[in-house]
Amino acid sequence: MQAHEIMVRHVYKVKEQDTIRSVLEKFIDHGISGLPVVNDRNEIVAFISDGDIMRFIGKHKDLVVDTFYFVNVVKGDEDEFEDRVQKILDLNVMSIAKKKVHKVNWDEECENFAALLGEKQIKKLPVERNGVLVGIISRGDVIRNSFKGLL
Structure with missing residues (x-):
């Protein structure tokens, strides 16, 4: 079984210039927990998950954030939870999204991407073609697809 045989073709995604607000709207509206981030050519440039957002809004003393996208969280920053929640809304998605994206080619075999999902402990894999x-x-x-008809 190959990736294109079981993948979901309608993919919710965000553009690299979008804000976290638009990510959260898609999470809430569609009941999802992760989105690929694409450029104008629909190439995968990052992935944002609910875990990335939790890491930002949770209590922290050190947070490494990409300053290219105008985020400045200083070591020892002790903002209140509500302040961190408010701050994140207008951040650019690329400031906290993972730039190293695990992805699979559309003709990848199921045993390979099943292993990747398990070994890397990730929930979703974007699928690309060309x-x-x-x-x-x-x-x-x-x-669902691996055990269909067996139970």
Whole structure:
């Protein structure tokens, strides 16, 4: 079984110039927990998850954030939770999204991306064809398709 056979073709995504506000709206409106970030050519440039947002709004003393996107969280910053929640809304998505994205090619075999999902402890994998986002595969997609008809 290959990735294109089980991937979800309608992928919610955000553009690299979008804000965290637009990410959160998609999370809430569609009941999802992660989104690929794409450029204007629909190439995958990053991935943002609910975990990335939790790391930002949770209590922290040290936070490494990409200053290119105008974020300045200083070591020892002890903002209140509500302040951190408010601050994150207008941040650029690229300031906290993961730039090293695990992804699979559309013709990748299931055993390979199942191993990647398990070993890297990630929930979703963007699928690309010719360098362009074409789908997404979740752990649930692998389970449903791998065991269909066996139980």
